[in-house]
Amino acid sequence: KQEVTQIPAALSVPEGENLVLNCSFTDSAIYNLQWFRQDPGKGLTSLLLIQSSQREQTSGRLNASLDKSSGRSTLYIAASQPGDSATYLCAVNLNNDMRFGAGTRLTVKP
Amino acid sequence: EADIYQTPRYLVIGTGKKITLECSQTMGHDKMYWYQQDPGMELHLIHYSYGVNSTEKGDLSSESTVSRIRTEHFPLTLESARPSHTSQYLCASSEFTTDTQYFGPGTRLTVL
Numbered sequence: 001k002q003e004v005t006q007i008p009a010a011l012s013v014p015e016g017e018n019l020v021l022n023c024s025f026t027d028s029a030i031y032n033l034q035w036f037r038q039d040p041g042k043g044l045t046s047l048l049l050i051q052s053s054q055r056e057q058t059s060g061r062l063n064a065s066l067d068k069s070s071g072r073s074t075l076y077i078a079a080s081q082p083g084d085s086a087t088y089l090c091a092v093n094l095n096n097d098m099r100f101g102a103g104t105r106l107t108v109k110p
Numbered sequence: 111e112a113d114i115y116q117t118p119r120y121l122v123i124g125t126g127k128k129i130t131l132e133c134s135q136t137m138g139h140d141k142m143y144w145y146q147q148d149p150g151m152e153l154h155l156i157h158y159s160y161g162v163n164s165t166e167k168g169d170l171s172s173e174s175t176v177s178r179i180r181t182e183h184f185p186l187t188l189e190s191a192r193p194s195h196t197s198q199y200l201c202a203s204s205e206f207t208t209d210t211q212y213f214g215p216g217t218r219l220t221v222l
Contacts, residue, residue, distance in 0.1 A: 034211065042216065043214050044211075
């Protein structure tokens with residue numbers, strides 16, 4: 001059974017820092033991996049989707065990498081801002097069977 | 111910007127009542143999903159659909175049912191609500207080609 005783990009569970013950093021969020025999964029036979037942001041009490045917003053054939057995707061200050069063979073993905077956030085404070089979730093797609101991690105709760109202090 | 115809507119946003123209801131959570135999207139997506147999320151926990155897929163008249167159960171055992179009579183509409187029904195159904199329910203949709211999932215704002219259900 002696919003398991004998705006996110007480390008750390010919570011992270012607090014001062015504004016301006018570059019940071020890395022980690023996601024690991026047990027079954028490398030994935031179709032794609034997606035990173036989401038969730039604000040308290042809200043739905044999820046898609047940040048980046050990496051297909052299984054890709055190594056990384058970039059959007060603005062965000063860069064996500066994928067290493068299927070080792071079952072790992074990282075989300076890199078450059079020059080963090082207080083508005084980046086949220087919970088970040090990764091999800092792996094196994095042919096429409098989406099498995100989510102529990103998320104990393106990020107706080108960026110002004 | 112994603113156009114996917116859920117109603118109601120909040121619902122408090124007594125045990126034994128029948129409820130329907132509504133989900134609509136205006137993007138013409140074929141795929142739609144229902145997830146359940148408890149506070150601070152991961153999302154669990156409870157139902158999904160590939161298109162009209164297609165419904166499948168997800169990995170989380172659920173006492174709910176869904177229907178997909180129109181592309182844009184994917185309601186979830188609980189025939190008899192129980193306190194164990196208290197949770198947040200999230201609806202999502204995606205295109206076949208991109209797989210990027212767009213989420214609604216969620217319905218927070220409390221069963222007393």
